[in-house]
Amino acid sequence: MDIQQLSDKVQHNCHISDARHAGNYTLCVYLLKMREFYRWEHQYAFSEKLSTENIGNWLNQREALWDEIENEDYHRLPITSAEHDPFDSDSINQQLLAQNLVYSAGYGVKDKPHFFLAELEKKQQVNDYTIYISGRELARDLTSPPAMSQHKTIYIRRESFKRLIWERTDEWRWNKPENAMARAIRCYDFDNDLENALASMTDNELDAAVLHEIGEIQAGEQLSGWHQMMADISFTQAEIMARAVRDHYADTLHTLPTLIENNNQASIHFYFANLTNMRKHIFPSLMTAYERWCENKNIDSIQRTVTAAVDHWQNLALQMLALHQNDARQCSVRIETLINNNHI
Secondary structure (H helix, E strand, C coil), X not given: CCHHHHHHHHXXXXXXXXXXXXXXXXXXXXXXXXXXXXXXHCCCCCCCCCCHHHHHHHHHHHHHHHHHHCCCCCCCEEECCEEECCCCHHHHHHHHHHHCEEEEEEECHHHCEEEEEEEEEEEEEECCEEEEEEEEEEEECCCCCCEEEECCEEEEEHHHHHHHHHHHHHHXXXXXXXXXXXXXXXXXXXXXXXXXXXXXXXXXXXXXXXXXXXXXXXXXXXXXXXXXXXXXXXXXXXXXXXXXXXXXXXXXXXXXXXXXXXXXXXXXXXXXXXXXXXXXXXXXXXXXXXXXXXXXXXXXXXXXXXXXXXXXXXXXXXXXXXXXXXXXXXXXXXXXXXXXXXXX
């Protein structure tokens, strides 16, 4: 197997995806993502200061490449004596496991395709779930989701998680507000040992990511027709709101109960530090419970809120699916109204 040829093909597909979807981001988010993509591509350490001039030149070259390839079809991947459809992750991984490599392809927010090829760090079974934990990444796109699931297969990307944590902690250091991220950071020695602190935080959050992905799968088993609904409401406010509802369902079903049971305080702080504005907006009682826990150290406030919310998010998701089934073309506005009327 020619690993370099395979890596180049996967990276080219990543470039095609970026060429088609990079415009989905706001300018500020786009520039931040490109800066960290440049860091990854050139293998700079997190502590190294990047040259603005060099990034600017690289950015111009990358956008020129995107202009050339935007309309190309995704390339089939050469593995041993056959070529594989780039979205056939299962078949590709059957060929790659002997090489200690792992591959994944799927769709993310706004139907953006994501591809990655990485060194396989560990494969494990947890009940019915196959979990791949990857290490050094050989090919990736502009957005590198740290965790993804397909059917009962979960992909956890250590390098992407470490990069995500670096971005979040680096952003916090600009103003150092006293918030959930500050509390999460204080669980580690970032001031005196950045690299080891990043590694320790990454290890802890990998476990939390597995919990979320299992919750996603369990939620998906109850939500038949979800992916079609999401495809039909892409690029609408309803899509963002629907993702928030499903995330809350997955997390109240599995993630948060397990973090609470394990008393994993660092991960609980990090969880709340990374809640999106939409998720906070539709579930304000959860943030209230978190702030109460920070004050009185009694985790029961979060536990009661989580336990009471599971059925709410499941029922809301099922109602959204019913609206989609009744009128797929016009359901977006109705879904928005439904969610706006059901904050808890």
